[in-house]
Amino acid sequence: MKKRFISFGGVIFEGCSATSISVYRDAAALQLEDGKILSSHIIIDAMGNFSPIVRQIRKGKKPDGVCLVVGCCSRGFKDNYTGDVIYSSSSVRKVGGSKVQYFWEAFPAGSGPMDRTTYMFTYVNPQPGSPKLEQLLEDYWDLMPEYQGVSLDNLKILRVIYGIFPTYRESPLPAAFNRILQFGDASGIQSPVSFGGFGSLTRHLGRLANGIYEAIRGDFLDAYSLSLLNPYMPNLSASWLFQRAMSAQQNSNVSPEFINELLHVNFLCMQRLGDPILRPFLQDVIQFGPLTKTLGLVILTKPQIIPSIFKQVGIPVLLEWSGHFFMLGCYTFLSTFVDPALRPLLNSFPAKIKYEWKRHLEAWKYGSGLDYKL
Ligand SMILES: Cc1cc2nc3c(=O)[nH]c(=O)nc-3n(C[C@H](O)[C@H](O)[C@H](O)COP(=O)(O)OP(=O)(O)OC[C@H]3O[C@@H](n4cnc5c(N)ncnc54)[C@H](O)[C@@H]3O)c2cc1C
Known part of the structure; x- marks a missing residue:
């Protein structure tokens, strides 16, 4: 990929830190740590979750949720043919002063037939006293052998992995400055439930590459025009409820088994409804029809869980989610019925209006998950 980029005339400055950006009427100038200045029509901020530009835009706001992940890739797994997307084997437990619900993920690694990656993760509401990664790692070493049916003595640890994934309800992040656009994790386009930012980045890559190209070609580089590339997506915002439902609430009186029970009935219902419902969900794509069917079946299958859902997530979050x-x-309606009627007219619109309407049509499509093909 690097070779391909360079063969097209791309230049890579490795080990360089960006320190400031000045935006002018006709260009943006990026200052590097070593004093070099690079000027450009547009700057794509792909500096990840901890981008200093994002910190500035979000004004240092505390994340609404955090997913903490610890794990490792190890050699020595004899039974290494299957994977778990999400697995839970215990109820809510106390770590330090906080209640947490652990989840697991495991899959064969590409480095060798007996190599396997296993993660343990949990969703927390960031606040003083939240568990530390170090505490989670201690639990990971205790619990992983039981989860995988192995002994640590028979494993060679190849690498230890850990991460902190902050998530904000106000996502994706609209462009706040002319000529600067957030991309990837920096844009907040990843699901707040999975830490599948790379998957989401590839899902939106085609849309964003075309959109950025058109923005540069038409010189639509003001903050409003760029914001249309990171638009409101109701399916992403709706995912918020799932993170809340899966994080142990510190002062709630729901049963410590509630999260497992909720996941169990949800996955059972999705499995009964079949692949068109289950697969998009597992790939982080929330769609109206599948979500409605799953909720309906959950209510019919286990109506007694509903009061606990209210207690767990709280009325304000449920209202916002509605x-x-x-x-x-x-x-979903707009993308299915209005898009086909509007699309043939786009070429008759002036360039700027055409650019804007194309972005609206994309927002309807991606925001309703209709870009997903089974
Ligand atoms: C343990 C773990 C497991 C994961 N598993 C999955 C998975 O299974 N599936 C999936 O889809 N995703 C997964 N992800 C998430 C995935 O790695 C990210 O979503 C993806 O890397 C985001 O890419 P990005 O380019 O937006 O940001 P990043 O990969 O975070 O890249 C940001 C870059 O910006 C650089 N940078 C930051 N500040 C500056 C500065 N001031 N100047 C210059 N450079 C700067 C950083 O050094 C970094 O190289 C996982 C992440 C972790 C940590």
């Missing part, structure tokens, strides 16, 4: 759910229905 708004996103309604918008998900609207976006």
Whole structure:
């Protein structure tokens, strides 16, 4: 990929830290740590979750949720043919002063037939006293052998992995400055439930590459025009409820088994409804029809869980979620019925209007998950 980029005339400055950006009427100038200045029509901020530009835009706001992940890739797994997307074997437990619900993920690694990656992760509401990665790692070494049916003595640890994934309800992040656009994790386009930012980045790559190309070609590089590339997506906002439902609440009186029970009934219902419902969900794509069917079946299968859902997530979050759910229905309608009627007219619009309407049509499509093909 690097060779291909260079063969097209791309230049890579490795080990360089960007220190400041000045935006002018006709260009943006990026200052590097060593004093070099690079000027450009547009700057794509792909500096990840901890991008200093994002910190500036979000004004240092505390994340609404955090996913903490620890794990390792090890050699020595004899039974290494299957993977777990999400697995839970215990109820809510105390770590330090906080309650946490652990989840697991495991899959064969490409480095060798007996190499396997296993992660343990949990969702927390960031606050003083939240568990530390170090505490999670201690638990990981205790619990992973039981989860995988192995002994640590028979494993060669190839590498230890850990991560902190902050998530914000206000995502994706609209462009705040002319000529600067967030991309990848920096844009907040990843699901707040999985830490599948790379998957989401590839899902949106085609859309964003075309959009950025058109923005540069038409000189639509003001903050508003760039914001249309990171638009409101009701399916992403609706995912928020799932993170809340899967994080152990510190002062709630729901049963410590609630999260497992909820996941169990949800996955059972999705499995009964079949691949068109289950697969998009497992790939982080929330769609109106599958979500409605799953919720309906969950209510019919286990109505007694509903009061606990209210207690777990709280009425304000549920009300906010209902708004996103309604918008998900609207976006599905717009993308299915209004898009085909509007699309043939786009070429007759002036360039700027055409650029804007193309972005609206994309927002309807991606925001309702209709870009997903089974
Ligand atoms: C343990 C773990 C497991 C994961 N598993 C999955 C998975 O299974 N599936 C999946 O889809 N995703 C997964 N992810 C997430 C995935 O790695 C990220 O979503 C993806 O890397 C995001 O890419 P990015 O380019 O947006 O940001 P990053 O990969 O974070 O890249 C940001 C870059 O910007 C650089 N940078 C930051 N500040 C500056 C500065 N001031 N100047 C210059 N450079 C700067 C950083 O050094 C870094 O190289 C996982 C992540 C972790 C940590």
